[in-house]
Amino acid sequence: MHEMALMGEIVQLIEQDAQKKKVKCVKKVELVVGTLSNALPDALRFAFDVYKIQEDNCLTTDAELIIHMEQAKAICTICGKEYEPVTKISQCPTCLLPSGKMVAGETFRILAYEGG
Numbered sequence: 866m867h868e869m870a871l872m873g874e875i876v877q878l879i880e881q882d883a884q885k886k887k888v889k890c891v892k893k894v895e896l897v898v899g900t901l902s903n904a905l906p907d908a909l910r911f912a913f914d915v916y917k918i919q920e921d922n923c924l925t926t927d928a929e930l931i932i933h934m935e936q937a938k939a940i941c942t943i944c945g946k947e948y949e950p951v952t953k954i955s956q957c958p959t960c961l962l963p964s965g966k967m968v969a970g971e972t973f974r975i976l977a978y979e980g981g
């Protein structure tokens with residue numbers, strides 16, 4: 866389950882930023898997860914719950930994780946049509962060619978966090 870490693874990196878990034886801002890603990894984390902990002906929200910939540918009960922990081926034990934899903938979007942490089950792909954390599958509904966270029970929903974990122 867690579868979400869454990871992903872969440873570890875997220876916690877580390879937040880921790881570095883929190884230190885700079887002199888934030889001692891983090892109570893809430895908001896993530897944007899693309900529907901085709903390969904990160905499963907349930908697995909991320911599970912990983913978050915594992916990290917937050919550990920004492921060697923900045924998360925409080927009752928920290929909250931909010932996940933915003935981002936719909937994947939592709940634009941056809943031939944006709945310019947924008948559509949919602951179901952796989953990373955997808956067929957344009959107009960040209961019927963695998964000409965779609967992913968423009969959203971392929972990644973996940975930290976949207977915000979709240980400290981105390």
Ligand SMILES: [Zn+2]
Nearest residue numbers: 941944957960
């Ligand atoms: Zn097209």
